[in-house]
Amino acid sequence: MKVIDIIKAEKPSLSFEVFPPKTFQSMESVLRATDEIAELGPDFMSVTYGAGGSTAAFTAEIAEHIQDVYGIPALAHLTCVSSSKDKIAGVLTDLQSRGIENVLALRGDVPEGLDVGSIDYRHASDLIPAIRAHGEFCIGGACYPEKHPESVSISEDLRNLGMKVGSGCDFLTTQMFFDNNILYNFLYRAKDAGINVPVVAGIMPVTNAVQIRRIMAISGSMLPPRFIRIVERYGDDPEAMLQAGTVYATEQIIDLYANGIRAVHVYTMNRPEVARRILHNLSAIIR
Numbered sequence: 001m002k003v004i005d006i007i008k009a010e011k012p013s014l015s016f017e018v019f020p021p022k023t024f025q026s027m028e029s030v031l032r033a034t035d036e037i038a039e040l041g042p043d044f045m046s047v048t049y050g051a052g053g054s055t056a057a058f059t060a061e062i063a064e065h066i067q068d069v070y071g072i073p074a075l076a077h078l079t080c081v082s083s084s085k086d087k088i089a090g091v092l093t094d095l096q097s098r099g100i101e102n103v104l105a106l107r108g109d110v111p112e113g114l115d116v117g118s119i120d121y122r123h124a125s126d127l128i129p130a131i132r133a134h135g136e137f138c139i140g141g142a143c144y145p146e147k148h149p150e151s152v153s154i155s156e157d158l159r160n161l162g163m164k165v166g167s168g169c170d171f172l173t174t175q176m177f178f179d180n181n182i183l184y185n186f187l188y189r190a191k192d193a194g195i196n197v198p199v200v201a202g203i204m205p206v207t208n209a210v211q212i213r214r215i216m217a218i219s220g221s222m223l224p225p226r227f228i229r230i231v232e233r234y235g236d237d238p239e240a241m242l243q244a245g246t247v248y249a250t251e252q253i254i255d256l257y258a259n260g261i262r263a264v265h266v267y268t269m270n271r272p273e274v275a276r277r278i279l280h281n282l283s284a285i286i287r
């Protein structure tokens with residue numbers, strides 16, 4: 001099933017994310033976490049792509065496992081900046097042979113020292129037409145309610161996002177945000193900029209203080225004072241932070257659904273307990 005049909009449906013959708021292992025030795029534990037998350041019955045599951053494509057086969061294998069064992073549609077992430085046209089074509093052919101029909105097309109972070117003059121794909125908007133030409137995929141792209149860190153302004157980022165959507169992307173998934181007003185403002189501005197594909201809201205349940213410091217460094221996400229106080233108070237107590245982080249994420253999700261957002265994606269990060277708690281908190285809201 002195509003992700004676009006799930007997120008366009010009247011029924012609110014909830015999807016979860018897993019990431020592949022770095023080495024084959026860890027595959028078993030990642031599959032165990034994947035199984036526990038899949039057993040909760042999300043509307044679809046995404047599988048991230050290791051930086052540079054070093055773990056591409058694991059992404060494809062986990063996505064296939066999710067579909068074959070649980071009948072849950074899988075969305076395979078794919079980054080392009082470090083890959084040749086041949087490598088990308090090979091990954092797409094592999095995904096097709098495994099029955100994967102949903103791809104999240106990404107540039108990926110640019111590795112230090114990469115000679116951008118010699119690469120095949122500079123942006124996700126270069127990758128998307130290549131995926132479209134390769135086969136019948138439903139294609140998603142990333143968007144950044146607080147702008148991508150490399151963009152000088154939200155307006156510039158939105159112009160580039162317009163090009164990405166124009167290159168053939170069916171839907172967008174957002175970077176994490178911790179204040180829903182940021183998403184609502186972004187959606188107004190995106191609509192104004194002529195971006196009219198469905199947007200899936202990405203929610204990150206923060207369950208420890210180290211994780212939030214890393215997130216801030218990478219994404220530049222704005223943290224509301226209410227959230228900072230929770231992390232300061234409970235960040236070093238794993239049980240308390242798990243409880244507070246999943247409740248905070250649940251509140252965000254309930255507010256999103258209440259305001260008409262139909263598709264929410266939770267960055268569950270191979271943590272079944274996080275997915276389980278959020279689903280439990282939403283039991284009467286998502287039936």
Ligand code: FAD
Pocket residue numbers: 047048049050051052077078079104105106107108109110122123124125141142143148149150151156157158160161163164173174175176202
């Ligand atoms: P792009 O769309 O290429 O944008 C990057 C920058 O270039 C932005 O500043 C943008 O404004 C600008 N830009 C875009 N198009 C153009 C254009 N045509 N001309 C000029 N400028 C342009 N990383 C991984 O390694 N693996 C993953 O699985 C993964 N999953 C992700 C999932 C989501 C939902 C998100 C939000 C991010 C994910 N990332 C992942 C991180 C992502 O790879 C990085 O944020 C990366 O730096 C940008 O990727 P992009 O596809 O958004 O790039």
